[in-house]
Amino acid sequence: MxxxxxxxxxxxxxxxxxxxxxxxxxxxxxxxxxxxxxxxxxxxxxxxxxxxxxxxxxxxxxxxxxxxxxxxxxxxxxxxxxxxxxxxxxxxxxxxxxxxxxxxxxxxxxxxxxxxxxxxxxxxxxxxxxxxxxxxxxxxxxxxxxxxxxxxxxxxxxxxxxxxxxxxxxxxxxxxxxxxxxxxxxxxxxxxxxxxxxxxxxxxxxxxxxxxxxxxxxxxxxxxxxxxxxLYERPETLFVAQFLGESNGFRGTVDKAAGVLRCGAHALRAPRLDPRLDRAEGVAVVRPERLSLHGDAADVASGRNRLGATVTEVVYVGDRHQVGLRFADGTTGTATHPVGSPLPAMPGECVTVSWDPEHQSIVTGGAGAPVPPVAAEIPADA
Ligand SMILES: Nc1ncnc2c1ncn2[C@@H]1O[C@H](COP(=O)(O)OP(=O)(O)OP(=O)(O)O)[C@@H](O)[C@H]1O
Ligand SMILES: [Mg+2]
CATH class of the missing domain: 3.40.50.300 (P-loop containing nucleotide triphosphate hydrolases)
Known part of the structure; x- marks a missing residue:
């Protein structure tokens, strides 16, 4: 500056x-x-x-x-x-x-x-x-x-x-x-x-x-x-999250008392929730580079949010792989995976996706924002 x-x-x-x-x-x-x-x-x-x-x-x-x-x-x-x-x-x-x-x-x-x-x-x-x-x-x-x-x-x-x-x-x-x-x-x-x-x-x-x-x-x-x-790490609205860089969005309802975003049967940990958001519709936004992929759900460290997904495609973009994902409820998303480490799943195979809740933002929809096609139901550890 x-x-x-x-x-x-x-x-x-x-x-x-x-x-x-x-x-x-x-x-x-x-x-x-x-x-x-x-x-x-x-x-x-x-x-x-x-x-x-x-x-x-x-x-x-x-x-x-x-x-x-x-x-x-x-x-x-x-x-x-x-x-x-x-x-x-x-x-x-x-x-x-x-x-x-x-x-x-x-x-x-x-x-x-x-x-x-x-x-x-x-x-x-x-x-x-x-x-x-x-x-x-x-x-x-x-x-x-x-x-x-x-x-x-x-x-x-x-x-x-x-x-x-x-x-x-x-x-x-x-x-x-x-x-x-x-x-x-x-x-x-x-x-x-x-x-x-x-x-x-x-x-x-x-x-x-x-x-x-x-x-x-x-x-x-x-x-x-x-x-x-x-703006990139802490977008306040869905519009900002989607306009600035790629993001994954998981839609749910904020439960302030439990400190989670409820997506159907699944609860995503959500630290430091804004009290004004209680019971509001919210979207957990996570950047692709913050998602980790695991072949075995048992490998996910405690405290991390996790969801099951199917790999839809793997695209080599030089310095990394871009991995297309479809979650159990039909939501699509993207993760990046380092080229040096073996991919835990290939297209058509299941994978567990995890991330540190500190790296997600809970946002509400901005005016005119395209809303990701997120889920009524994301089964627990689907
Ligand atoms: N002289 C004008 N008379 C009437 N409406 C106008 C005029 N100039 C701009 N607008 C309208 O005002 C709105 C904002 O336009 P503006 O040119 O400020 O947008 P912008 O963000 O610069 O877009 P772009 O990225 O395309 O340059 C638009 O809906 C546009 O149609
Ligand atoms: Mg202009």
């Missing part, structure tokens, strides 16, 4: 912000509140249509807010014009001036701010170094690759040292290799500049690798905000 993150007097504060586009009934952004610390790398992650671009556009000032307010470094900017907010913006399309050289594209915001010529030249050279485009200063954008053009756009957005850099799927138009490379460049720029970055993507890997924190958007609302590992 960036050392400047804890400067509490500065940062961006989104307070109960909503957007209802004219002619639409449903808010595109629905009462979103979020504090973004100065220097933080914050990512808005969510499926198509969840409101990410609308939220970013309201921050930038391109779209007006219907309700709520936005503060930057303690000042309400909700009604300010975009160029008065002092924010850098990069979108998926590069939007460079085609008739201006790389250097003149980057110089443009400084000329608008009436910086002295000699200072502009120095600042442009320094910023082109930052994005490794020094040798390309005199080229026209049309003579650059997509990745290089996007780096020019990044340089142009940060050259005047805005309070924050807003990026909407800036890598979306690039192929996978370039994307990976620019991801690393953006991470490095963030470290070197110490500036607040707000990054929009629907790519979970991008979000997990780049961010200090991720806000997961769903239907105009934020379902959960947290550090990547926190």
């Amino acid at each position: 960036n050392p400047t993150v804890n400067d509490s007097s500065r940062g961006i504060r989104i307070k109960g912000v909503s957007k209802v586009y004219s002619g639409t009934a449903r808010p595109a952004v629905d009462a979103v509140s979020l504090d973004i610390a100065h220097g933080e790398f914050m990512t808005f992650l969510g499926p198509s249509g969840s409101g990410k671009t609308t939220m970013l556009s309201m921050l930038a000032g391109f779209v007006s807010v219907s309700a709520g307010s936005i503060e930057i470094d303690g000042r309400d900017v909700s009604r300010l014009k975009p160029h008065k907010r002092d924010l850098g913006v990069v979108f998926q399309q590069y939007a460079l001036f085609p008739h201006l050289s790389v250097a003149r594209n980057v110089a443009f915001p400084l000329q608008q701010r009436r910086m002295r010529k000699a200072d502009i030249a120095a600042k442009v050279a320094e910023t082109l170094e930052l994005v490794h485009l020094g040798p390309y200063a005199d080229r026209l954008p049309g003579h650059l690759s997509g990745g290089q053009q996007q780096r020019v756009a990044l340089a142009r957005a940060v050259v005047y040292q805005p309070r924050a850099l807003l990026m909407d799927e800036p890598l979306g138009a690039l192929d996978k290799r370039l994307r990976d490379r620019l991801q690393r460049e953006i991470a490095r720029m963030h470290r070197e500049l110490g500036m607040t970055f707000i990054f929009v993507t629907h790519d979970q890997h991008e979000a997990l690798t780049l961010s200090d924190r991720i806000a997961v958007f769903n239907e105009g609302r934020i379902e959960q905000v947290g550090a990547p590992a926190e």
